[in-house]
Amino acid sequence: MAKEVRTRFAPSPTGDLHVGNIRTALFDWAYARHTGGKLIFRIEDTDRERVTDEYIQRAVDTMKWLGLRWDEGPEVGGPYGPYLQSERLEIYTHWANEFLKSGFAYNCYCTTEELEARREEQREKNLPPGYDGRCRELSVDEINAFQGAGRKPVIRMRMPEGETRFTDLIRGEVVFEHKFVPDFVLMRADGSPLYTLAVAVDDVLMKVTHILRGEDLLSSTPRQIRVYQAMGVAAADYPEFAHLPFVMGSDNTKLSKRNGEVSIAWYREEGFLPEAICNYLALLGWSPGDDRENISMTELVELFTVERVNSSPARFDMKKLEAINGDKIRALPLADFLERSIPFLKSAGVISGTPSEIELVKKALPIIQERIVKLTEVVPMLAFLFREDVVFEGEGESKISDEASQSVLKRAIEVLEQIDEWRHEGIDGALRGALIEEMGLKPRVAFSAVRIAITGSHISPPLFESMELLGKERSLKRLRKAIR
RNA sequence: GGCCCCGUCGUCUAGUGGCCUAGGACUCUGGCUUCUCAAGCCAGCUACGAGGGUUCGAAUCCCUUCGGGGCUGCCA
Numbered sequence A: 001m002a003k004e005v006r007t008r009f010a011p012s013p014t015g016d017l018h019v020g021n022i023r024t025a026l027f028d029w030a031y032a033r034h035t036g037g038k039l040i041f042r043i044e045d046t047d048r049e050r051v052t053d054e055y056i057q058r059a060v061d062t063m064k065w066l067g068l069r070w071d072e073g074p075e076v077g078g079p080y081g082p083y084l085q086s087e088r089l090e091i092y093t094h095w096a097n098e099f100l101k102s103g104f105a106y107n108c109y110c111t112t113e114e115l116e117a118r119r120e121e122q123r124e125k126n127l128p129p130g131y132d133g134r135c136r137e138l139s140v141d142e143i144n145a146f147q148g149a150g151r152k153p154v155i156r157m158r159m160p161e162g163e164t165r166f167t168d169l170i171r172g173e174v175v176f177e178h179k180f181v182p183d184f185v186l187m188r189a190d191g192s193p194l195y196t197l198a199v200a201v202d203d204v205l206m207k208v209t210h211i212l213r214g215e216d217l218l219s220s221t222p223r224q225i226r227v228y229q230a231m232g233v234a235a236a237d238y239p240e241f242a243h244l245p246f247v248m249g250s251d252n253t254k255l256s257k258r259n260g261e262v263s264i265a266w267y268r269e270e271g272f273l274p275e276a277i278c279n280y281l282a283l284l285g286w287s288p289g290d291d292r293e294n295i296s297m298t299e300l301v302e303l304f305t306v307e308r309v310n311s312s313p314a315r316f317d318m319k320k321l322e323a324i325n326g327d328k329i330r331a332l333p334l335a336d337f338l339e340r341s342i343p344f345l346k347s348a349g350v351i352s353g354t355p356s357e358i359e360l361v362k363k364a365l366p367i368i369q370e371r372i373v374k375l376t377e378v379v380p381m382l383a384f385l386f387r388e389d390v391v392f393e394g395e396g397e398s399k400i401s402d403e404a405s406q407s408v409l410k411r412a413i414e415v416l417e418q419i420d421e422w423r424h425e426g427i428d429g430a431l432r433g434a435l436i437e438e439m440g441l442k443p444r445v446a447f448s449a450v451r452i453a454i455t456g457s458h459i460s461p462p463l464f465e466s467m468e469l470l471g472k473e474r475s476l477k478r479l480r481k482a483i484r
Numbered sequence B: 001g002g003c004c005c006c007g008u009c010g011u012c013u014a015g016u017g018g019c020c021u022a023g024g025a026c027u028c029u030g031g032c033u034u035c036u037c038a039a040g041c042c043a044g045c046u047a048c049g050a051g052g053g054u055u056c057g058a059a060u061c062c063c064u065u066c067g068g069g070g071c072u073g074c075c076a
Helices: A019-035 A053-066 A089-102 A112-124 A140-148 A195-205 A215-230 A264-269 A274-282 A297-303 A318-330 A334-347 A355-371 A375-386 A403-417 A424-438 A443-455 A463-470 A472-481
Strands: A006-009 A038-041 A105-108 A154-157 A163-168 A172-177 A184-187 A210-214 A240-244
Touching (some): A006 A210, A019 A038, A019 A053, A019 A240, A019 A297, A154 A215, A163 A215, A424 A443
8 A cells, every 4th residue: 555645834934825836835735645655744943033922923823714724733733743843852853963973963063153154155165165174083182172162062963975866756757966966054153953954854753655745855855864774764655745936026036025925924915815815726736637717625636746837946936826816706706705804994994894784795895806806905996885975086086076967866866756665777777867868878977977976996806786785865966965 | 256946028938859931928009998997809020048069950969159047155
């Protein structure tokens, strides 16, 4: 029987999870689900200068919001925990010491300043950069001298002669000659572990079988493999690697605030649907091989394979995300649409959440569903229904103060007052009869004045439905108020 | 500089030697429809980075070149 697939998503929460992180998480998740395996969620917080508890919590929340459930990790635990690296420090210390004993690693007493100076020299002489191995074979006297001088050593991994060769699931065979892979630090002088140590130790201990991660980590792979070797892992048991291409900004530089928003929390606040984000991101760097653009999480799980992931970087396109978001909103069942819209209306102060307000929102949503692209847009679309008086947008009020508009409004009031059953069909008929047929106006001109008087804007949901929802009294009140 | 990765419309992609005078989607432009805005429908623009090979035949294979990116930390 084939080994159960175990993937892991292991962010270092030095900020909010961003688009690139989530795309990685999505693929890790999809692959685990596709194979019936497990997704491990591990927090890489070895850099305590930069990682904060708040960001860790927000990462957990973001994953949940997106619907990317993990099988082992924060909140759910698991057999190979803890899943926060800051809680696993003794494990790393143990292994670093083992490597020291077995000779895979050695104590290095070089100071930061010395290393910096030597790097500078290497640059000038155009030599390959990296640690020169100075402390590899220190004598007892030299060690005593350093210790006597109060120097605290880092633990450094010894890279042997030769090369590391591995097959990346996305890129094929990759070879790194060790002369370009300098000895690297495992433990800081203060005894805290570095990513290079922790990541490899944890992947082995947590029995990870597939590492899907960003391509920035491609060149650190030989170092990780060296740690596996030092831990005594057989080559056949190394995890498989798949280095995902980057997600770039619109200007083809690293994704940042300037060229496309990065933080997933921002997308949430902006009214993007998690399923739209996942749909968009799934198709960024991967494709099912056919023409489908609309893909559900279920289909993603069904179709996802690492082999179909592209090897070239992708540009992030907000317009396309918005298009997909609009599609997903249009496809929402009313109850679902309602539930997701309410928080936006509440936080904007449009409604407080009373049953009658909710009832009105529910009636109004169908007429705006195909007009919005983001959930935040329900606020400007629907606000007019909940305000006592109309609030004119821009130069709206002046646009209906001219003589022609005024006569339209006066006539509209006259015919509307006669309506007993206040429904959009009747409103439509009355207005059309009076303004179009009787007064001979063009519909777009005639209804524009009424629209502005009712909603405050020349852009609004369909006019007659809007008036029906507003009610006869309030509609007439607004029309009368618009008369000079 | 060195090492590594990458290179099809503006963007995401399909394409694994003939089905490609390169398909789809988003964007953009024009039109239809229409009470505004949308949605919908129709049409259009635009791509195999370049140069050499291999082959009857190349987006697909090989080489060179150019371009982009990553790494080169007691960050991850």
